[in-house]
Amino acid sequence: MHAITVLPTDATDAKGRHRPGPENMEWSQVETPTPGDGEVLVKVHAAGVNRGDLLQRQGLYPPPPRITDVMGLEVSGTVADLGPGVTGRHEGDQVVGLLAGGGYAEYAVVPAGQLLPMPHGVDDVVASTLIEVAATVVSNMDHVGLEAGETLLVHGGAGGIGQFAIQYAKALGCRVITTCGTEEKRRFCTELGADIALDYHGDWVNGVKGATDGRGADVILDVMGAKYLGLNVDALAPNGRLVIIGMQGGAKGELNIGALLNKRGTVTATSLRGRPVEEKAEICRRVEEVVWPMYADGRINPAPVEVFPISEAGAAHSRLGSGEVLGKIALTI
Structure with a gap:
């Protein structure tokens, strides 16, 4: 089969680290994977592109142990073969898959529990961009117990995660x-559906307080990490919960524990990719149960999708890295 591989490079960044650019991505021949126990081989129709893929290409987000080096965390496609012990799936089923890697390829191996049927009324290209954001947001909102009537602050609302989180939280009330x-x-x-949209170049902390009569946000979903750590704590309501899911603003920050104590606040951080397959299977079941009906009845609309042929995956990475994408990117085969 063919897959996107990253060519080695001698180029280095300012700190002397090797950082392969989009031009180092090649659509080349590799061995077709074989599904193992509890796994399914999917013939890929389309693959979603995520910021984690860009980080992996740069050597900053390596795959978990025993996972292929081929990038790609979500796909749509057709079941092509079943590994030993798989039940409830059949060759020819149209599916969406959540992966720890391997999606930028003609065929991808997916744990059976991380396959979902196509959501009703969504085409397969758009469907390839749905599961990563849905699984991330739903699992984190369950983790911090977001409830109807609470205020959620979402950073980066125009991105794939942000667009889904806005609509999902509104659907929850x-x-x-x-x-x-x-x-x-x-x-x-x-x-x-966002009630308030603030400019992050300005004083968004006081903007949050002003919009909540000084109380702050009950839950904050943050992709920035270190850069916003102190600001997020300042913006929390009493008993508020800050959940960090990204490090776009750095990995090491300073936390004022006194401020957190005064608010009886919680700071937590989670990632999806490295979780055990049993946990990810449960998250996928939760997405199918709760989110897929929201797409079917219009409570949530998919993010706009820009489409590239998979042979132009490098151009797709450049486009996502530009920060100008209003939604998601998919690669089609």
Whole structure:
């Protein structure tokens, strides 16, 4: 089969670290994988592109042990073969898959519990971009116990995670505040349902307090990490919960424990990719049960999708890295 591989490079960044660029991605011949116990071989129709893929290409987000070096965390496609012990799946089934890697290929191996049927009314290209964000947001909102009537602050509301989180929280009956970098993106987020969209270049902490009569946000979903750590704690409501799912603003920050104590706040951080397959299977079941009906009845609309042929995966990475994408990117085979 063919898959996207990353060519070695002698180029280094300012710190002397090797960082292969998008031009080092090649659509080349590799061995077709064989499904093992409890696994399914999927003939890939389309693969979603995520920021984690960019980090993996740069050597900053390696796959978990025993996972292929081929990038790709989500796909749509057709069941092509079943490994030993798999039940409830059949060759020819149209599916969406959550992967720890391997999606940028003609065929991908997926644990059977991480396969979902196509959501009703969504085409296979768009479907390839849904499961990673849905699984991330739903698992984290379950983790911190987001409830109807609470206020959720979502950073980066115009991105794939943000767009889903805004709509999901509104469907749960929450108030939503988001941060974005441009007026166009802030307007887009309010059209999605955000009650307040703030400019992250400005004083968004006081913006959150002003929108909540000084109380702050009950839950904050953060992709920035270190850069926003102290600001997020300041923006928390009493008994508020900050959940960190990304490190776009750095990995090491300073935490004012006194401020956190005064708010009786919680700071937690989670990742999806390295979880045990049993946990990810449970998350996928939760997504199918709760989220797929929301797509079917229109409570949630998929993010806009920009499409690239998989042979142009490097161009797709450049596009996502530009910060100009309003939604998601998919690679088609």
